[in-house]
Amino acid sequence: MCGRFALTTSPDQTAAFAGLADLEDFPARYNIAPTQPILTVIAGEPRAPGSNLPDRRALLVRWGLIPAWVKDPKEFPLLLNARSESAAEKASFKVAMRHRRVLIPASGFYEWKRSGPRLAQAYWIRPKAGGIVAFAGLMETWSEPGGSEIDTGAILTTSANSDVSHIHDRMPVIVRPEDFSRWLDCRTREPRDVADLLRPAEPDFFEAVPVSDRVNKVANTSPDIQERVDPVLLESEARAKPARAQKSASGDQMSLF
Secondary structure, X not given: OOOEEEEOOOHHHHHHHHOOOOOOOOOOEEEEOOOOEEEEEEEOOOOOOOOOOOOEEEEEEEEOEOOOOOOOHHHOOOEOEEEOOOOOOOOOOHHHHHHOEEEEEEXXXXXXXXXXXXXXXXXXXXXXXXXXXXXXXXXXXXXXXXOOEEEEEEEEXXXXXXXXXXXXXXXXXXXXXXXXXHHHOOOOOOHHHOHHHOOOOOOOOEEEEEEOHHHHOOOOOOHHHHOOOOOOOOHXXXXXXXXXXXXXXXXXXXXXX
């Protein structure tokens, strides 16, 4: 899954990466959390003949998708992620998969390696080469009974690659720049036409940096939450360590006689 991520590049850098004509001033964000606004890139109206830019535009949506058919969001779970393997068939996502596929620019994401109900080590997972990536996302507009509308979104996930699988078994789907237009083209391409894009990132694409538990609190939004720390000794590792030490000591003693 993906429950936190960051977007720290400048608006110009993000616009150039996503193929946007321009992007309004957008501050660097180091700890983006559920229900907060997130930047998405969607297909727009076709541009004038001769334009070198694709037909894309930026849209801020609330992270946590609400299907259009939901009556009361308070009685519906927060859909931060959608499993890419089944999104085209699930009632909550199938309409968005057909008509409202989006890109979600990110500098990386956070994940937690858990051991037991309380112990966890946070990791900042970023591209080894630096820069920015685009998560595959879905967007849905929910209309309140009073008539106002809320644009909402979710991140598509897939099985984790070798860079991430030792931390968590899921990761966001990463869409490569050469596939942006195909993913966003909901006019002529159905979900089956872009299913091949819903795969894990290639091995060695990401690096996982252990970070402090300060990232756990939404109020902590400064760059230092991404600083490398010594990883904590998790409960399972702590149990194994004394056993290994005892075995080693026993072996040493036996060798003396």
